[in-house]
Amino acid sequence: FQADAIKALLNQAGAPFWQANRPGVLVWLVEQSGGQQRIINAELAPQFYNALNQAAEARGVPLIQPLLDLEELNQIGAADLWDLSIPVIDSASQRYDNGAVLVGKFSQAYDKSWFGQWMLLYRGDRQIEHYRGTELADFFIRGSDLVADRLAADYAVAVNQTQRNNNLTIKFSGIKDHTDYLALSEYLRQVPALKAIQLSHIDGKHCYFSLEGSDDIDQVRALIELNDRLVPSRDDSRDSYLSNQLHYQWLDRS
Secondary structure, three states, rough: OOOOHHHHHHHHOOOOEEOOOOOOOEEEEEEEOOEEEEOOOOOOHHHHHHHHHHHHHHOOEEOOOOOOOOHHOOOOHHHHHHOOOOHHHHHHHHOOOOOEEEEEEEEOOOOOOOOEEEEEEOOOOOEEEEEOOOOOHHHHHHHHHHHHHHHHHHHHOOOOOOOOOOEEEEEEEOOHHHHHHHHHHHHHHHHOOOEEEEEEEOOOEEEEEEEEEEOOOHHHHHHHHHOOOOOOOOOOOOHHOOOEEEEEOOOOOO
């Protein structure tokens, strides 16, 4: 399909769309059957994981599944996940490059209905979602909706043509040469929430851009910071934040 054409139609309608570069979601799944609990992934229980992955793909959420190797299983067990032990889950999740952690636990009752619970860990917050129903697929849809709705607040871009856009001035430090400048410019042009990118001026190793961006500066920050070479500068003060001036450091990868 033609991505640019579809994006243009969404813009005209004011409908939200996902930023292409968005964080993956690490998923821990634990099933209880016959009084026994087990951690599962696509290899151990493809019928369950594939159902979750299908629901996540429908919402545009990229999933990361744990390796469940010996090192990992010595660090976290099925009981830890079933009990939703956040300290253990946080520790085991650190080996993965993820933007959020989703934990799902489920079991089948004697009447063949399913019950389960989802826990989303995102930016220091915890969200809980309970489920009871006849279709396990609905449980996986519930989990996908939980994480998609939460991440969309930061990573789904909606362009409303009736809204006034903010003019942002963004200072980038650490630009050493032409290669750095080209790499930075290319990345900024790939961020849908920013448009009409214009270089204001260059002062030594500092580049200043004038950008027409989203009304939601928190969202703009989140989208820009998906690039691991861009980190907020330590002198990015609260005053500059309020006046629509952001300051980032371009990290050297050479």
